[in-house]
Amino acid sequence: MPPLYARIEQALRTRLSTASPGDPLPSEPTLAAEFGVARMTVRAALDRLAADGLVERVPGRGTFVRPRPAPRPAGTLMSFHDQVRSWGQVPSSRVVEAALRQATADERASLRLGPGAQVVSIVRVRLAGATPLALEHACFPPHLAHLLELDLERESLHRALRERGLRPTLGSSTLTAEAAGPHAGLLDVPATEPLLVETRLIADQRAEPLERTVSRYVGSRYALQVTFDVEAGP
Incomplete structure (x- = not known):
């Protein structure tokens, strides 16, 4: 109990x-x-x-x-860093992992990498002020290994990519849900806490795969807003 x-x-x-x-x-x-x-x-x-x-x-x-933070429009490509600043709060991160590692099969398929390829893996707890909002597993093609040299606790990865001539331009995402389970400690929530899971693929201005990210948001602290059309009936 x-x-x-x-x-x-x-x-x-x-x-x-x-x-x-x-x-x-x-x-x-x-x-x-x-x-x-x-x-x-x-x-x-x-x-x-x-x-x-x-x-x-x-x-x-x-x-x-307190007023709830404005939900992120699901169809808008906005970095976590910029979104939290739009709420008038200070974004930061706690780095869990930052390394080159072997890509999983899903990562190779999403980023169009060959067998045995590596990815730049960056795992961070994303915070607004002192409150953990999400656990983010981001991976990038291996030629972006320079991202590991950034201050990953304070800098925006998307801003760093833009500064190097790579513009995150197109994106698609899949939304699912799960209990916090093994991620509960990092997010400071009970293991039964519902998480909103967004698996996102982002391409650059040349339509080349740039980033595959799985973000687990604490359901009680974060929201997505969806706008949709209603199909006319027969």
């Missing part, structure tokens, strides 16, 4: 789903009385909501619902 603070956190998440930005949450003593727990247990639940960017804790005033 989940700890008490986790159950309180989940109950408050349900309430937040129908709340408006700026709405106040009940005080810690009020919530402690409601759930029949100590104030420190309530505080732990509120701290987790604040870490996810769902609420803002203002000393001396209380806890308030």
Whole structure:
């Protein structure tokens, strides 16, 4: 059974789903009385909501619902770095892996590489402020090994590519979902947390494969917006 603070956190998440930005949450003593727990247990639940960017804790005033970041239009090619800056937050990364390695079969097919080819593999936890939003597995053709020399915690890979005359131009992606499972620790979420998984292939201005990336977004911290046409019926 989940700890008490986790159950309180989940109950408050349900309430937040129908709340408006700026709405106040009940005080810690009020919530402690409601759930029949100590104030420190309530505080732990509120701290987790604040870490996810769902609420803002203002000393001396209380806890308030924060506006959710604008969702990324699914049909728009925007780097994570630029998107987080558009929210008025500071993007950063924690590097998990940065190396040349043997390509998988899927990577070879996506990047049009031959048997035994290597890829530039860069795995990073992507953050907005101090909050982990995604675990990103990006791979590039081996002739882009210079990317490993960048400050991968702060620099934008797409910006570095553009500076070298390679413009990310066309993209396609597939969306699936999975539980956090083995990735939970890196994203600071429970193993059962739903993740939105985007497998994306990006081509350059010559329509040559440039990047294959699998990004696992924390569902409660990130959203994609889809615009579509409705086919006329018979």
